[in-house]
Amino acid sequence: MDIMDVDETSAPREGKPVLVILVGAPGSGKSTFGEEVMRSSTRPWVRVCQDTIGNGKAGTKAQCLSSATSALKDGKSVFIDRCNLDREQRSEFIKLGGGPQIDVHAVVLDLPAKLCISRSVKRTGHEGNLQGGKAAAVVNRMLQHKELPKLSEGFNRITFCQNVDDVKNAISTYSTLGPLDSLPHGCFGQKNPDSKIQVGIMKFLKKAEVPLAAASTKSDIEEPTSQTPGKNNSYCKEKETLASIPENANLETKEVEGQAVGSAGSHDNQVCLNDIPTLAFPSISTSDFQFNLEKAADIIVAKVAEFSSKFSNARLVLVDLSHKSKILSLVKAKVAEKNIDTQKFFTHVGDITHLYSRGGLRCNAIANAANWRLKPGGGGVNAAIFNAAGPELESATKEKVKSLSPGNAAVVPIPSSSHLFTREGVTHVIHVLGPNMNPQRPNCLNNDYNKGCKILQDAYTSLFEGFASIMKNQPGQQVGRSEKLERKSLDVPVRSDYSSRKYFTNTDQKSKRDDDHGSEKSKKYKGTQDGLGLTFPDSKDEKVDSEHRRTERSMSKAWGSWAQALHQIAMHPEKHKGDLLEISEDVVVLNDMYPKARKHVLVLARTGGLDCLADVQKEHTQLLNKMHDVGLKWADKFLNENASLVFRLGYHSAPSMRQLHLHVISQDFESTHLKNKKHWNSFNTAFFRDSVDVMDEISSVGKAALKDDDKLLSMELRCHRCRSAHPNIPRLKSHIGSCQSPYPTHLLQNGRLVPAPGEPRNSVQ
Numbered sequence: 001m002d003i004m005d006v007d008e009t010s011a012p013r014e015g016k017p018v019l020v021i022l023v024g025a026p027g028s029g030k031s032t033f034g035e036e037v038m039r040s041s042t043r044p045w046v047r048v049c050q051d052t053i054g055n056g057k058a059g060t061k062a063q064c065l066s067s068a069t070s071a072l073k074d075g076k077s078v079f080i081d082r083c084n085l086d087r088e089q090r091s092e093f094i095k096l097g098g099g100p101q102i103d104v105h106a107v108v109l110d111l112p113a114k115l116c117i118s119r120s121v122k123r124t125g126h127e128g129n130l131q132g133g134k135a136a137a138v139v140n141r142m143l144q145h146k147e148l149p150k151l152s153e154g155f156n157r158i159t160f161c162q163n164v165d166d167v168k169n170a171i172s173t174y175s176t177l178g179p180l181d182s183l184p185h186g187c188f189g190q191k192n193p194d195s196k197i198q199v200g201i202m203k204f205l206k207k208a209e210v211p212l213a214a215a216s217t218k219s220d221i222e223e224p225t226s227q228t229p230g231k232n233n234s235y236c237k238e239k240e241t242l243a244s245i246p247e248n249a250n251l252e253t254k255e256v257e258g259q260a261v262g263s264a265g266s267h268d269n270q271v272c273l274n275d276i277p278t279l280a281f282p283s284i285s286t287s288d289f290q291f292n293l294e295k296a297a298d299i300i301v302a303k304v305a306e307f308s309s310k311f312s313n314a315r316l317v318l319v320d321l322s323h324k325s326k327i328l329s330l331v332k333a334k335v336a337e338k339n340i341d342t343q344k345f346f347t348h349v350g351d352i353t354h355l356y357s358r359g360g361l362r363c364n365a366i367a368n369a370a371n372w373r374l375k376p377g378g379g380g381v382n383a384a385i386f387n388a389a390g391p392e393l394e395s396a397t398k399e400k401v402k403s404l405s406p407g408n409a410a411v412v413p414i415p416s417s418s419h420l421f422t423r424e425g426v427t428h429v430i431h432v433l434g435p436n437m438n439p440q441r442p443n444c445l446n447n448d449y450n451k452g453c454k455i456l457q458d459a460y461t462s463l464f465e466g467f468a469s470i471m472k473n474q475p476g477q478q479v480g481r482s483e484k485l486e487r488k489s490l491d492v493p494v495r496s497d498y499s500s501r502k503y504f505t506n507t508d509q510k511s512k513r514d515d516d517h518g519s520e521k522s523k524k525y526k527g528t529q530d531g532l533g534l535t536f537p538d539s540k541d542e543k544v545d546s547e548h549r550r551t552e553r554s555m556s557k558a559w560g561s562w563a564q565a566l567h568q569i570a571m572h573p574e575k576h577k578g579d580l581l582e583i584s585e586d587v588v589v590l591n592d593m594y595p596k597a598r599k600h601v602l603v604l605a606r607t608g609g610l611d612c613l614a615d616v617q618k619e620h621t622q623l624l625n626k627m628h629d630v631g632l633k634w635a636d637k638f639l640n641e642n643a644s645l646v647f648r649l650g651y652h653s654a655p656s657m658r659q660l661h662l663h664v665i666s667q668d669f670e671s672t673h674l675k676n677k678k679h680w681n682s683f684n685t686a687f688f689r690d691s692v693d694v695m696d697e698i699s700s701v702g703k704a705a706l707k708d709d710d711k712l713l714s715m716e717l718r719c720h721r722c723r724s725a726h727p728n729i730p731r732l733k734s735h736i737g738s739c740q741s742p743y744p745t746h747l748l749q750n751g752r753l754v755p756a757p758g759e760p761r762n763s764v765q
Helices: 030-040 061-073 087-094 113-122 133-144 164-175 200-205 293-310 326-338 380-389 391-400 419-424 449-471 509-514 546-553 561-571 573-579 618-641 677-684 691-701 729-736
Strands: 018-023 045-049 077-081 103-109 157-161 186-188 278-281 315-320 345-349 365-369 409-413 428-432 580-583 587-591 600-605 647-652 661-666 688-690
Touching: 018 030, 018 087, 030 045, 030 077, 030 103, 030 164, 045 061, 061 077, 061 087, 103 164, 113 133, 157 164, 278 428, 278 449, 293 315, 293 326, 293 449, 315 326, 326 345, 365 380, 365 449, 380 391, 380 419, 391 409, 391 428, 409 449, 428 449, 561 573, 561 587, 561 600, 573 580, 573 587, 580 618, 587 618, 600 618, 618 647, 618 661, 618 691, 647 677, 647 691, 677 688, 677 729, 688 691
Parallel strands: 018 077, 018 103, 045 077, 103 157, 157 186, 278 315, 278 365, 315 345, 365 428
Antiparallel strands: 409 428, 580 587, 587 600, 600 661, 647 661, 647 688
16 A cells, blocks of 8 residues: 555544444343443543442433433543333433534444343343343343334444454454544444344243244345435345355444534435445545645545535545545545535545455445556555456456556456455446656656646546446436536546446345346547657547447446356356357357246347346347347247247346346246245336337337336236236235136237247237
């Protein structure tokens, strides 16, 4: 990482008190948590414990509130050591925060019930005298009424600890929180927010009944909980999307310098901040290129303000290694003057290549202060990012652009095999090159700050516009005309590579397995001269070709690592011969891994840049015809084996897996993998576009009509033949197994259904 400029005197003199409400059953370790932190922390803490608030004896809630209020007024941070297992018990303590001057945190010690009971029963000399045999019944009763905290209650941050290691990490996090430090806002570590009681406690006590809310450990994915800011979802559920990312990342270095968000009411629509599109970036040109820090800070703040005013759902994070970084201090001071929303922009102290695994901050894109050759090495941020990403980043960068001129940026999707992708969840690196004021480095501007400031402004514009292009493919992220950043340039147009691979978000694990999948866009460049008249060998201008325009129009969902499977098969079928039914120059055919009917195969296009139906244009008409013909061939093959089957060929309007693929599916829907509304409705509502209709639309108007409204997937369950309604999947399956009604008229037309040979396709029974 870069050797950062340090200002020993510019750090703020006062930190922000933190009110930590400990949540947990007796025996979960609340008192031990507070004592461990206070023993090693340099921050002044006060533990308010109701068991001892009355001169060493149990007291009242009112006494706890009074003591906490007094400590906070004195600038001390406070642990509220009570069970706080329901919203009502927490509400009055949350009100003590009362504004941006105090951060309100919850630490939830959601440990196994058996462990809590065992500790409570065995302990002696407990402050509240809850020990021995009576402790088990008390813990049992309290856990049955447990209500997990939510950000909407007014918390800035919630940390869930579900095992002893989680607790140790949380203790370390708060122990290392210095007087001037703060922690990222959001929700960390929660696995199952809907659970009211841990099933294990029943096995231990064998007396109480399991509440209905806990009777099932499986969650239905027909109405997944959205974590996208702006949607009214009170839960902050951090669902892991990459198996290789630790479930409980070490939180020791969560040291965000940003200020607290506003009042408790501002959290009503705030959900897990890991789901907000986030760009982390270092200060450009201020380290090795020796750009004036004051001027750089002015430009950073101006460009951040410009970007933030145009995008309501995005975060920018300025990252540096040192708490004493002068550029961070300057930027923070200027941000405060401009009153920029600290939910949209803040500073963070840490390693930009370990923001999630070490800091709990998930960033979808990170910026690299690159050299003009876009090569690894040279030390600093550039070397760190290339090293963390592995050789995959260097290869991906070479495919996009050979070199970069000052003031420009290049967006490079991170291959899913890269450690930066799998460990940190980073989907894109944006290489950016700023002006050089160091005479020991190439292309020095010799302190020409008129030109230098212009180049640095262009560099940040290119960087943020590259980030905007990534967000355009984020589900729920609307980028209208008013939000499009205007391109700034030097003497020639900016040559940034805004390739938009699908944006990575959290999604339900079960949905990953059971649904379908989308693109690496290629661009061509030509040699050129940069705006300063400096020639860069092999420099390549971006040609925004039709594939890129298709990408921007794409309505597709997120492509996490799990969603790349079909793309990898289509691009490298030779590696998967044992799993494929057919390989040709244009398509490959394979069985759906989680078939939703007795016969269910996929016909994959092998054309690069076709992630989904939204990417298809008139030029692909021949490919669609080929896919349809191959699908018919396989349907006929299955019908020769079983003439009772009927097939339908079509596409999902918004697939969950990457790479254009045609479904060839029998209409019996006999499958153990068909489990919920989403599965059924994705094939039996307008969400499923018949292949014959898609071919007609592409041929006539050049694009297919997409019926991708999520409401279609949550519609009531109706038989695809008689259209009768049913309350659940088992009842529906029972019905369709015996339903003999004719298919709806619209399916009997235009060859939408494929019966056995010899049967008229417009009269299927």
